[in-house]
Amino acid sequence: MSKQRRTISGRTAVITGAASGIGRALAQRLSSYSCPVAIADVDEQGLKDTEASLRGPALRKVLDVSDAAAVHEFAAEVREWAPQPIGAVFNNAGVAVGSTVLDANPDDDNWLWNINFHGVVNGTRAFLPILVEQDEGVIVNTSSVFGLVGMPGQSAYCSAKFAVRGFTDSLRQELRGTGVSAVTVHPGGVNTNIVRNGRFREEPGGPSKEQVVKEFAAMAMTQPDKAAAIIHRGVEAGKSRILVGPDAYLFDALARLAPTRYFDVLEWAQTRLRKRAAS
Incomplete structure (x- = not known):
């Protein structure tokens, strides 16, 4: 079935997690493409900084996306404010937790x-x-590349991102025959603060949070502005699933070709990357 192109440039865009990272980069890019942008995040100062960097109209909202009533109130505000029809809603807000299943803190999960x-x-x-x-x-x-494969120490994150993938795939089928569509985004390593701002449970003999942050930064293969460009182009090209970064294509291929053995390959690749980062 051929892909149907979409136009979101020039239309209102809604972006959560817009105070930094991919969300901020999306807001900046879409604003430069004449989109009025409604931006939301729990980080008020970061959100103000994002708004200050935009070229066009913006609606700023301090918002906890886990609060369903507050998100519905935000939608009502956007409906009233939007100078153009809503072209896209980017449900992008996300956090990270690092812990094994055995030692997990249920509150963190x-x-x-x-x-x-x-x-x-x-x-x-x-x-x-x-x-x-x-x-x-x-x-x-x-979602994430961790919505394609399971990784040790990432059970909470992987389970949530797999759930996003399944939820969005189901929604896409429900919307068949309408003018509305649903897209899943699977970023690989994008150089953001998600790991630094996450919750990390250090284990005896294991790496410190600072070591994990440095390792993530060294291995992140994509900058936020590049990720935003890939997502924007992918949505307008009519894609239903968007892989962001060369590592995303690697994870996707491994999940298909070696669904029970992919971690052996990834562990080898990680060891090589760690040695390169250390040097």
Whole structure:
């Protein structure tokens, strides 16, 4: 089935997690393409900094995406404010937790699930009626390469990102025959502060959080502005699934070709990258 191109440039864009990283880069890029942008995040100062960097109209909202009622209130504000029809809703807010299943803190896991999965569901449910009423627009939900493969120490993150993938795939089928569509984004390593701002449970003999942050930064293969460009182009090209970064294509291929053995290959690659980063 051929892909149907979409136009979101020039239309209103809604972006959560917009105080930094991919969310900020998306807001900056889409604003430069004449999109009025409604930006939301819990980080008020970061959100103000994002707004100050934009070229066009913006609506700023300090928002906890895990609060369903607050997200619905935000959707109502956007409906009233939007100078153009909503072209896309980017449910992008996310956090990280590092811990084994055995030593996990359930409160940390619930914190992550409430943002990374339920936040996506809340954003989708709040804005979908507006898009259906328009009979146009796209819901863009951020999963991860960790929504393609499972990784040790990332059970909470992987489970949430797998859930985003399944939720969005189901939504896409429900929207067949309408003017509304759903897209899943799978970023690889993007150089953001998600690891630095995450919750990390240090284990005896294991790496410190600072070591993990440095390792992530050394291995992140994509900058946020590049990720935003890939996502923007992919959405307008009519893609249903967008892989961001060369490592995303590697993870996707390994998940398909070696669904039970991919970690052997990844462990070897990680060892090589760690040695390169150390040198």
